[in-house]
Amino acid sequence: MAIRFYFPGQGAQYENMGMDFYESFDSYKKLQEEVALVADLPLLEILKDPDALSETENAQLAIFSMSFGIAKLLSEEGIFADEVMGISLGEYAALAYSGAVRQLDTVKMLKKRSYFMSLAAKEKEGFLAAVSFLEESLVEEAVSTTENVYVSNYNAPNQLVVGGDAQKKEEILSKLKEKGAKKVTFLSVSGAFHTKYMEKAALYYGEYLKNIKFFPPEIPVYANVKGNLYERGDDFRKLLSDHVDHPVRLSSILSSMEKKEEDLHVVLGPGKAMASILKQNKVPGEVVLVSSVEQFKEAVRRVKER
The missing domain is CATH 3.40.366.10 (Malonyl-Coenzyme A Acyl Carrier Protein, domain 2)
Incomplete structure (x- = not known):
């Protein structure tokens, strides 16, 4: 044990x-x-x-x-x-x-x-958002086509956190939903940590x-x-x-x-x-x-x- x-x-x-x-x-x-x-x-x-x-x-x-x-x-x-x-x-x-x-x-x-x-x-207003019930590769695809947005946490195969420019929140949300994300939760943090x-x-x-x-x-x-x-x-x-x-x-x-x-x-x-x-x-x-x-x-x- x-x-x-x-x-x-x-x-x-x-x-x-x-x-x-x-x-x-x-x-x-x-x-x-x-x-x-x-x-x-x-x-x-x-x-x-x-x-x-x-x-x-x-x-x-x-x-x-x-x-x-x-x-x-x-x-x-x-x-x-x-x-x-x-x-x-x-x-x-x-x-x-x-x-x-x-x-x-x-x-x-x-x-x-x-x-x-x-x-x-x-200095740079950012955000973090938890993406649940979506495969890692699909989250990475959405992020790769969104300027100044990155993966910040690989928590589980179907649970990642993304973050970056606060002005990109709506764009990345739309792309994640198009990929099939069932839940995207914007976190209460002061910056885009780990990006x-x-x-x-x-x-x-x-x-x-x-x-x-x-x-x-x-x-x-x-x-x-x-x-x-x-x-x-x-x-x-x-x-x-x-x-x-x-x-x-x-x-x-x-x-x-x-x-x-x-x-x-x-x-x-x-x-x-x-x-x-x-x-x-x-x-x-x-x-x-x-x-x-x-x-x-x-x-x-x-x-x-x-």
């Missing part, structure tokens, strides 16, 4: 998320205070303000601090992951958990990453990463850009800067995993998107969501019973 931890990406945040952990566990509270101090953010105030929480620079650090905090609580219970994966910014929690980068360096990285991405989003609209952010971020020290991961970590595991000799700085303006390849990651029916997939932090993606990719095993203290206690019980 393998235990895998999954860390969510931006868009999963919600008002007051993680406050029950904050009030119940001193170690979780301490982590939130450390993140707030290093990032110079009033994290508790942000969690109580949905408008502030929706801003890229706040959302990324809030989601990281919650999901990573829960992973640390599981460690205190003697529960450890055999492999880890994150969606978009969730990859940073996965890397920190694996020991590939120091915890506080991760906070500094996300502070810069979100800042550069936010600047790029303000060429983030090129400038990726460039600036790549320069910043030259100051960060990385270490060999202590457990396997999946890289969004590669669609597979980080390997010895990989350039972490290039992969993470490319991560900003290149598509996320979750379906490739999930197909590359060695999976068994007895595996346990633990989704840490806000949202249910990762559980849905696991289901769409027909990944065998049990999925456990942990976004509340009640769910945390139930997850600990179920793991220890195995």
